Amino acid sequence: MLFSRSTPEQKRQSLVSKQLAAQFELADKHVGTWVTVSGDDVLITLPFAAATVHDVLTAHIRKAAHEENLPIQNIVTETDIQASPTKVAKVTNIKNIIAVASGKGGVGKSTTSVNIAYALMAQGAKVGLLDADIYGPSIPIMLGNTDSTPASRDDKTIIPFAAHGLVACSIGYFVPAENATVWRGPMASKALEQLLRETDWPELDYLIVDMPPGTGDIQLTLAQQMPVSAAVIVTTPQDLAVADASKGITMFNKVDVPVLGLIENMSLYICPKCGHQDHIFDKDGGVELAKRNKVPLLGQLPLNVKIRQHTDEGTPLLVAEPHDPLSQTYMTCAAAISKQLYMDGLMDLRIQNI
Numbered sequence: 001m002l003f004s005r006s007t008p009e010q011k012r013q014s015l016v017s018k019q020l021a022a023q024f025e026l027a028d029k030h031v032g033t034w035v036t037v038s039g040d041d042v043l044i045t046l047p048f049a050a051a052t053v054h055d056v057l058t059a060h061i062r063k064a065a066h067e068e069n070l071p072i073q074n075i076v077t078e079t080d081i082q083a084s085p086t087k088v089a090k091v092t093n094i095k096n097i098i099a100v101a102s103g104k105g106g107v108g109k110s111t112t113s114v115n116i117a118y119a120l121m122a123q124g125a126k127v128g129l130l131d132a133d134i135y136g137p138s139i140p141i142m143l144g145n146t147d148s149t150p151a152s153r154d155d156k157t158i159i160p161f162a163a164h165g166l167v168a169c170s171i172g173y174f175v176p177a178e179n180a181t182v183w184r185g186p187m188a189s190k191a192l193e194q195l196l197r198e199t200d201w202p203e204l205d206y207l208i209v210d211m212p213p214g215t216g217d218i219q220l221t222l223a224q225q226m227p228v229s230a231a232v233i234v235t236t237p238q239d240l241a242v243a244d245a246s247k248g249i250t251m252f253n254k255v256d257v258p259v260l261g262l263i264e265n266m267s268l269y270i271c272p273k274c275g276h277q278d279h280i281f282d283k284d285g286g287v288e289l290a291k292r293n294k295v296p297l298l299g300q301l302p303l304n305v306k307i308r309q310h311t312d313e314g315t316p317l318l319v320a321e322p323h324d325p326l327s328q329t330y331m332t333c334a335a336a337i338s339k340q341l342y343m344d345g346l347m348d349l350r351i352q353n354i
Ligand SMILES: Nc1ncnc2c1ncn2[C@@H]1O[C@H](COP(=O)(O)OP(=O)(O)OP(=O)(O)O)[C@@H](O)[C@H]1O
Pocket: 102, 104, 105, 106, 107, 108, 109, 110, 111, 112, 133, 136, 138, 213, 265, 266, 301, 302, 303, 304, 305, 307, 308, 309, 311, 312
């Protein structure tokens, strides 16, 4: 019988893998490939955006290494997000398109798209934002970019505008709002297809697409024609919104776009003066919908004046007050989206290998 003894490098590999598995609630075998040990230095390459836990992770690894008397010098954590496969041809430079949709209008889809885009950036991803809401393109206002006009270097491609470090483009620059309301599916999707493919996007891990509200033919055509990796549904807890959000899930299922999960917006109002809590738009509607459809609840955001104020001023909450607890809620939500997209990819691989 052969006795093999682990080398110190193998021990470090195993120790770091264990900490990663515990941190991200995954099996050791899934995280092993993320770790590269060279002498007593460790490089961790995470396949999803989770910058907020890098320091915690490093501290856990150092503590475990100390307990096992296994010296580790440098611990470097990087983010390397992979492109998930799509049926439709990818857009140059864009690894993953995430559609943010809602059945009902006015539930906070654009506000959520904007804040999630910044939160994903803060979590270490390269992010862009496309305002595809032909009925009410509000992204330029929310990003404080109403005065900018689209420019081109070569008369063929559009230079996206940059807002607080985020690159973005909006259908609002090309479609007068009064015309959009009479557009049919093919017209809207043709304009958006053009905008998507003819914008000179830099290299992006995620392009967040703020979809038009509803589940009609425009939304269906968009979901089918864009190389969407996955969708996130925003709803308020109210019955009406939940019923429409449910239609949104059905729509994405119909066109084989995975639904990463639900975000419940305006879940709760907390009075800043007395702390009294009120469920203005009802309670737990999104939680129940997520359970019924067996999709994750990615986050719950309260109804809070700061969220409205900052987007109205063109400096979204994540930009204006990145350390506010509300911003942290968006950060947790963004990390859940990034991890869920990676997990969906793992599931796909497993299914293909059966
Ligand atoms: N969590 C929140 N707390 C306070 N105000 C919010 C919150 N989320 C969104 N709002 C506000 O609600 C209004 C509607 O939000 P938003 O425009 O994002 O909704 P929408 O679903 O994109 O609308 P539409 O259907 O017109 O596209 C805005 O004034 C926004 O500032």
